[in-house]
Amino acid sequence: MASMTMIQALNSALDNMMERDPNVLTFGEDVGYFGGVFKVTEHLQKKYGAKRCFDAPINENGIAGVAIGMAAYGLRPVIEIQFADYMYPAYDQLVSEAARLRYRSAGDFTAPLTVRMPYGGGIRGGQTHSQSPEALFTHVAGLKTVIPSTPYDAKGLLISCIEEDDPVIFMEPKRIYNGPFDGFHDRQVSPWSKHAASEVPEGYYKIPLGKANIVREGEAVTVLAYGTMVHVALAAAEEAGIDAEVIDLRTLVPVDNETIEASISKTGRCVIVHEATRTSGYGAELSAMIQERCFYKLEAPIQRVTGYDTPYPHSLEWEYFPTPPRIIKAMRRVMEA
Amino acid sequence: MDDMSSRKSNALDLHIPAPRARPGDKPDFSGWSFPEPGATPKPDIDESAVEMRDFAYGLIRVLDMEGNALGPWTPHISADDLRRGLKNMLLLRAYDERMHRAQRQGKTSFYMQSLGEEAISIAQAMALAPDDMCFPSYRQQGILIARGYPLVDMMHQIYSNARDPMKGRQLPVMYSSKKDGFFTISGNLATQVPQAVGWAMASAYSNDGRIAAAWLGEGSTAEGDFHAAMTFANVYRAPVIINVVNNQWAISSFQGIAGGENTTFAARAVGYGIPPLRVDGNDFLAVYAATQWAAERARANLGPTMIELFSYRAGPHSTSDDPSRYRPADEARQWPLGDPIERLRDHLVSLGEWSEEQHRAAQEEAIETVRAVGREAEKVGVLGPGAAHTRESMFEDVYKDMPWHLREQRDEQGEA
Numbered sequence: 046m047a048s049m050t051m052i053q054a055l056n057s058a059l060d061n062m063m064e065r066d067p068n069v070l071t072f073g074e075d076v077g078y079f080g081g082v083f084k085v086t087e088h089l090q091k092k093y094g095a096k097r098c099f100d101a102p103i104n105e106n107g108i109a110g111v112a113i114g115m116a117a118y119g120l121r122p123v124i125e126i127q128f129a130d131y132m133y134p135a136y137d138q139l140v141s142e143a144a145r146l147r148y149r150s151a152g153d154f155t156a157p158l159t160v161r162m163p164y165g166g167g168i169r170g171g172q173t174h175s176q177s178p179e180a181l182f183t184h185v186a187g188l189k190t191v192i193p194s195t196p197y198d199a200k201g202l203l204i205s206c207i208e209e210d211d212p213v214i215f216m217e218p219k220r221i222y223n224g225p226f227d228g229f230h231d232r233q234v235s236p237w238s239k240h241a242a243s244e245v246p247e248g249y250y251k252i253p254l255g256k257a258n259i260v261r262e263g264e265a266v267t268v269l270a271y272g273t274m275v276h277v278a279l280a281a282a283e284e285a286g287i288d289a290e291v292i293d294l295r296t297l298v299p300v301d302n303e304t305i306e307a308s309i310s311k312t313g314r315c316v317i318v319h320e321a322t323r324t325s326g327y328g329a330e331l332s333a334m335i336q337e338r339c340f341y342k343l344e345a346p347i348q349r350v351t352g353y354d355t356p357y358p359h360s361l362e363w364e365y366f367p368t369p370p371r372i373i374k375a376m377r378r379v380m381e382a
Numbered sequence: 383m384d385d386m387s388s389r390k391s392n393a394l395d396l397h398i399p400a401p402r403a404r405p406g407d408k409p410d411f412s413g414w415s416f417p418e419p420g421a422t423p424k425p426d427i428d429e430s431a432v433e434m435r436d437f438a439y440g441l442i443r444v445l446d447m448e449g450n451a452l453g454p455w456t457p458h459i460s461a462d463d464l465r466r467g468l469k470n471m472l473l474l475r476a477y478d479e480r481m482h483r484a485q486r487q488g489k490t491s492f493y494m495q496s497l498g499e500e501a502i503s504i505a506q507a508m509a510l511a512p513d514d515m516c517f518p519s520y521r522q523q524g525i526l527i528a529r530g531y532p533l534v535d536m537m538h539q540i541y542s543n544a545r546d547p548m549k550g551r552q553l554p555v556m557y558s559s560k561k562d563g564f565f566t567i568s569g570n571l572a573t574q575v576p577q578a579v580g581w582a583m584a585s586a587y588s589n590d591g592r593i594a595a596a597w598l599g600e601g602s603t604a605e606g607d608f609h610a611a612m613t614f615a616n617v618y619r620a621p622v623i624i625n626v627v628n629n630q631w632a633i634s635s636f637q638g639i640a641g642g643e644n645t646t647f648a649a650r651a652v653g654y655g656i657p658p659l660r661v662d663g664n665d666f667l668a669v670y671a672a673t674q675w676a677a678e679r680a681r682a683n684l685g686p687t688m689i690e691l692f693s694y695r696a697g698p699h700s701t702s703d704d705p706s707r708y709r710p711a712d713e714a715r716q717w718p719l720g721d722p723i724e725r726l727r728d729h730l731v732s733l734g735e736w737s738e739e740q741h742r743a744a745q746e747e748a749i750e751t752v753r754a755v756g757r758e759a760e761k762v763g764v765l766g767p768g769a770a771h772t773r774e775s776m777f778e779d780v781y782k783d784m785p786w787h788l789r790e791q792r793d794e795q796g797e798a
Contacts, residue, residue: 070587096587102617107576107610114517114580114594117565120587122580134606141570142577148779150558150566151549155782186780210782255785299785 073125129164144187195242201252218272228277281372345382399638420453449728498696501722543763601632619685663693
């Protein structure tokens with residue numbers, strides 16, 4: 046076991062999979078010689094050669110389209126979209142093509158590719174380096190969407206994604222690449238090495254897709270979160286002194302309905318937290334699902350704490366970012382009802 | 383900004399390209415130049431893209447309009463293979479004709495013929511190896527026919543009946559057959575071109591010997607995917623052939639709207655450093671030879687080739703289209719490069735390997751084959767009320783293993 050940052054854990058996942066399976070290769074903008082702008086692919090080109098880890102032209106739909114062709118051939122490409130915000134040019138390839146090859150060919154062709162993309166705000170990245178477009182993928186039949194919140198999960202989940210026979214969108218919360226972030230932007234960020242979840246085995250292990258993780262047990266209210274927001278929700282629960290159960294969803298599609306239902310049945314209250322804009326966001330799906338399944342267990346209306354329905358503002362990002370005080374307010378509101 | 387007085391004396395003006403002839407006009411092809419058959423030299427397969435610039439503006443032709451094969455591009459192809467090519471084109475035309483009619487009779491929702499372009503899919507499929515992977519657009523059904531995919535299975539899909547290999551999920555003409563090297567077709571245009579490049583890159587990565595070929599219409603070259611594909615193909619020297627079928631019409635928009643007014647589509651390759659070939663698409667021998675040249679080049683690890691296949695879409699875009707509303711009614715018949723079937727027939731006749739009688743017999747045989755297969759397929763069923771496939775099957779193949787939410791939706795629907 047070694048203490049790893051999320052970046053190191055992701056690098057280790059790729060390293061393990063490239064070692065195990067010659068069909069695994071990775072490419073994207075600046076991914077090869079430079080090792081990725083966030084260094085997730087560092088040393089891989091040196092170790093596995095330029096044919097297995099290489100730089101791509103600045104053309105996201107080309108990167109996605111080429112990966113689909115490779116996957117259809119029988120390889121397991123892992124592509125990096127440098128920022129999730131740059132995914133839009135690749136969207137047609139992912140939605141109309143990768144997601145549907147299996148269905149439209151009645152199982153004749155498949156596209157087992159993994160699309161990695163750093164997402165989320167809180168890094169002074171402005172409107173084009175801060176977005177959380179997960180709902181654009183969770184709405185698409187044929188895709189799976191995965192978002193880790195710790196180094197340990199990041200590695201185990203990425204390995205599962207690469208082994209999946211269906212296309213997976215793997216979104217990396219870049220705000221917590223180097224250390225967990227609790228949402229108090231004026232506090233010193235502790236490095237991952239101070240946290241148990243940075244203890245990551247060097248070798249191969251998997252965390253199954255579709256299984257959520259109860260990261261804090263509680264009786265009073267269920268807080269549903271993923272990615273960076275898991276840490277912000279945990280900080281909010283501590284700060285508020287509320288006996289909250291915090292669930293890290295890990296996989297958004299297929300979501301772990303059983304864990305969510307069991308928790309809501311116990312607490313009767315729910316707060317959903319995500320960074321993405323609110324309207325038609327993934328929280329809306331969670332909220333509707335809980336309403337359909339747990340209505341008679343609910344003791345208060347479900348609350349959402351999210352980014353606002355505006356483009357991501359550069360200098361006002363701390364006004365935009367869901368912070369512990371906003372989550373605490375929502376928790377108090379559901380506790381009062 | 384509508385204030386006319388603000389117009390400058392040197393006012394700019396917007397140009398909207400328009401074809402030379404519209405309904406009621408005489409067809410006018412005077413804008414085109416048609417180099418003589420046999421006049422274009424044949425470069426070595428390792429010729430540099432820079433040296434091949436002129437091929438983007440010329441036109442490789444082998445057959446003259448009397449059926450003689452001329453010049454260095456004349457391929458070595460046996461009379462048996464030529465007859466096979468001709469018979470496949472006749473079969474394709476008969477199949478298209480019957481399926482087009484079936485749509486008119488309400489037996490299917492939609493159909494797209496390849497009338498006038500039969501040489502492209504048939505000759506190219508014959509020039510490729512049987513296990514090369516094709517990433518077709520929706521007018522290359524001839525590839526499946528040339529590769530021996532059962533005609534009856536194609537019809538089952540057209541009719542969305544119980545034996546439809548795509549289980550009633552795909553538009554009728556959007557076939558798929560991995561074992562025949564025929565990639566599943568998308569309705570979103572040009573998306574298959576970067577995929578073909580990726581497949582070719584994967585083949586090279588795996589030290590395989592197979593190459594990929596993609597087809598798109600001249601209209602779709604305006605899509606970003608085409609340019610992405612050209613970039614990646616050139617950068618990584620992918621063993622791929624990118625075929626642009628210039629049939630002049632993208633539904634009702636003439637090729638000038640796609641950017642072909644002042645240049646050729648093959649010329650796009652020049653900027654990417656990819657060798658261009660511009661070929662008479664109605665000349666079976668020229669299409670075969672150009673494809674063979676590009677395939678040899680790819681197999682020799684020399685990278686991609688782009689081929690513009692200059693043709694004319696003689697039929698409507700689809701059964702939902704009426705070309706007489708946007709082009710002269712007799713324009714297709716006036717196309718100076720003629721009909722691909724008649725031209726190959728004339729060639730075989732001139733070789734003494736074919737006769738008018740044999741041709742008529744082969745034509746009738748093709749029609750009879752299609753008729754017999756049609757009866758067989760229709761016996762299984764045609765598109766109609768009460769879909770042939772079970773409701774449960776709708777939920778399969780979305781993912782490898784059905785997740786809980788789809789299982790629930792499937793079961794919920796079953797209760798309704």
